[in-house]
Amino acid sequence: MYNQKSKDLLVKKLESEDFNRTTCSFYKYVNIVDPLTFRDKVYEEFDSLEILGRIYIAKEGVNAQISVPEKNWGIFLKLISNIKLFNDVDIKTAINDGISFYKLVVKVKKEIVAYNIPKSKFNMDIVGEHLNTKQFNEAIENSNTTVIDMRNIYESEVGQFISAEIPLVEKSKDLLPEVRRMLKGREHHQVLLYCTGGIRCEKASSFLINEGIKNVKQLQGGIIQYAHDVKKEGLESKFIGKNFVFDARLGERVTEDIISTCHLCGETSDCHKDCKNDACHILFIQCSICDEKLNGCCSIECKKIASLPIAEQIKYRKNQKFVDKRRYFKSTKL
Ligand SMILES: [Zn+2]
Ligand SMILES: [Zn+2]
Structure with missing residues (x-):
């Protein structure tokens, strides 16, 4: 830190x-x-x-x-x-x-994707078939198809494939059991997985195949590659909104659609912010008006703390319980 x-x-x-x-x-x-x-x-x-x-x-x-x-x-x-x-x-x-x-x-790290599932539950030599952008667009149209977003809720909140189903979990260790549960009774479906760059689907597809789901496919190179191809080849984007990315930019726009709202006032917005109060750093969506009002903080309390001298702020930083990190999920509409 x-x-x-x-x-x-x-x-x-x-x-x-x-x-x-x-x-x-x-x-x-x-x-x-x-x-x-x-x-x-x-x-x-x-x-x-x-x-x-x-x-x-x-x-x-x-x-x-x-x-x-x-x-x-x-x-x-x-x-x-x-x-x-x-x-x-x-x-x-x-x-x-x-x-x-x-x-x-x-x-x-212990794992590059922290699904926390035992080694006996997957085999990286057997993974889902890779589909390129065109193939993925075609496959999505097939009947008996289930599209699953393998990312976190805060990622799918600002951008997703139109027909995607979103697993409602807070921790990545809960993700695969939840996806397995979602597919109950749909084992014969064509299952299409996607994530940001492809890494999470590699392991997830291997797990699902091991669970007996035969027709598992994954988006090659993830949304990053998909967005490139759509732009370069002038294809229809079946992904709408923003691709959340794990760096200071917090998102790459894929289409002009804004599918989420400000967590504070409900106004249309898909701007992720990292609360400026160092004791908080909660990730949330904030419109430009609320941003201005709260100086990039998530609440009035955080704004107050962030405006204190550094020495005063450190006192708050030591108290990690200051913010309930689950607030993000409470405020999300998904
Ligand atoms: Zn707002
Ligand atoms: Zn805050």
């Missing part, structure tokens, strides 16, 4: 850069015997190329969301192709620019 002051410094440093950056992401399920050593190697190499972002490494693979200086893009691609574990990895670039990351974090 770092305080607002150091974040401000990092932002200033970023803004003074005289080169552009490209935001991109990649993942790979691959057996990594020694994640700690691999972590150090990745950190050292990426840091030397001034790459920023968040990378998770686990025994089951790697998941990376990063921002690469354009001047180093060629060297970055070469570096990736030279790292054996990254062999054939598919690098997806973002559709919208803007500051995405402020620093480089490379962490060792």
Whole structure:
């Protein structure tokens, strides 16, 4: 955890850069015997190329969301192709620019997708068939088809496929049991899964196949790739709204539709905000009028605290119980 002051410094440093950056992401399920050593190697190499972002490494693979200086893009691609574990990895670039990351974090995790299901429940050699954008658009129209959004509620709230069903869970460990429950009686259906970049569907599709659901398919490269293809090939977008992304931009617009409302006043809005009170940092949707009224905070209490001197604010930060984090879910309409 770092305080607002150091974040401000990092932002200033970023803004003074005289080169552009490209935001991109990649993942790979691959057996990594020694994640700690691999972590150090990745950190050292990426840091030397001034790459920023968040990378998770686990025994089951790697998941990376990063921002690469354009001047180093060629060297970055070469570096990736030279790292054996990254062999054939598919690098997806973002559709919208803007500051995405402020620093480089490379962490060792237990899993790259924290579904918390035992190894006996999936086999990464058997995953759902990958559909490209065109194929996914066609498949969605078939009868006896169930489309499931494999992301969190706060992600689907601002953007989703038109006919998608949204699992109502708060924690990713509850997601797969809930999806299994939703498919009860529909085991013969064509099941179409999608997520942000594809990583969550890989594992989820393997789990569902293991559960006896035979016709499981997944969107290749996720919404990120879908949005690219729709734009490039002039296809109809069956995804409406925004694609939520896990960086400072908090979303990439796919279509002009705004499907959600401000959590405070109910006005149409799909702007996610991270409450400016450091003791809170709740993720919520806020319209520009409420943003102005509350200085980017989620409530009057938070606005008051955020306007105090830093030393006073720290007292609140120590009291983690200050905010009920579940408030987000109480206020969402889904
Ligand atoms: Zn509002
Ligand atoms: Zn707040």
